[in-house]
Amino acid sequence: MNSDMTSFRYETTKYGVTIEGLLRNDWQAGKKTVHQMRMDKAVTDSAGVPLDWRTPLAEGTELLFHFKDAQSSYKPDENKSVTILFEDEHLIAAKKPAGMATHPDENDKGHTFINAVMAHVVNNGGAYAEHVHRLDKGTEGIILVAKHPIAKALFDRMIEERSITRIYHAEVDGRLKRIRGTLQYPIGRDRHHPTRRRVTPGGQDAVTRFKIIERFDDSTLVEASLETGRTHQIRVHFSHIGHPVKGDILYGGSETEDGTYRLTAKKVQFIHPFTLKQTNIEIH
Incomplete structure (x- = not known):
């Protein structure tokens, strides 16, 4: 290529x-x-x-x-903090660190996750990298990146049809009583804040399933999976039930020493649309 x-x-x-x-x-x-x-x-x-x-x-x-004309416009920007976890002809799965944006906005032309992945692609003779989904800037973990337009269309559709399982680990404030459960609360914009979301009757349907991994003195480690992919969904849902993600100041979480919040996109699972094999990618 x-x-x-x-x-x-x-x-x-x-x-x-x-x-x-x-x-x-x-x-x-x-x-x-x-x-x-x-x-x-x-x-x-x-x-x-x-x-x-x-x-x-x-x-x-x-x-x-x-x-012939499939090229991505992202400027290559090497960054060793972005780790490649999986790669084949069609897909890259890479780990985004907390504190890094998924993609540039109008004020930031580089130094994001997709710029770092683009550098990897260009260094290996490629010209195309498009993220399939995104993570909040403060969330670390796995993001899938398509390496050609057909892969982008296929994985976009799989996200829409919820045939890609995305599993998160979150440390939330307080000791959750339920061992497992489902949080089903509609999420919409908060009229009083430019970026915050809130549970509101007129919002979009949002479903988060969770189970407890471990309880600590003043917090609980949970595994959460998304049935929907609303903005800030896990953060909003756990804040709504009185257990915000630790360090997530925007949603009432307790402060952490390093200023980051404790939410990681830990695992993705799907049937690979090209190889037809069960594919599991996980951060260990």
């Missing part, structure tokens, strides 16, 4: 699949993407020879998919 071309290799997993079927049915690539790839003769065999899109292929056939 050269610096102006995004591409990936794929080995067919069943007999009789066609390129047309892969793109339209298996991966549900958009019509515009499929049309452009057909016009560009963007699918070849391992020797670079364009293939007929309707010819059934043998299991194990190696295909090369090329995206």
Whole structure:
């Protein structure tokens, strides 16, 4: 893969699949993407020879998919505090440290998580990196990054359909009484604060499931999984029941010595849409 071309290799997993079927049915690539790839003769065999899109292929056939104009605009910015946990042709899973933004805003053109991942991609000859989801600046943990446009579309859809399990560890103030439970409270914007969210009847549905891992003298370590992905969801839900995340001053949490709050995106689990294998990525 050269610096102006995004591409990936794929080995067919069943007999009789066609390129047309892969793109339209298996991966549900958009019509515009499929049309452009057909016009560009963007699918070849391992020797670079364009293939007929309707010819059934043998299991194990190696295909090369090329995206002529697929480049990300993020400026590469190396940062050793961002750790790569998993990588293949389609996806990177990396750990974001607490205190780092997921992506730049209008005032910050670099020094974010995705800039660091972009540096890794560019250093390995690539040109495309787009985050599939995000974490709050103060939350550390795993973020998934797509390495080509079809992966981005597929993983976006998996997030929307809730087929990616995201598991967090949170240390919350006080001693939770329930061993496990479900927090189901709608979340909306707080009219009195520019960034804060709150539980409100007119908000979006939000569901957090949790179980206790360990109780301490004045706090509780919980494992929480999201059925929905609302902004600040775990932070808002636990604050609402009187057990804010430790260190999360915005939502009433007690102060910590280092000024960070105790919330980590610990694990992601999903069926990989290209390999069809159960994939578990975890911070140990």
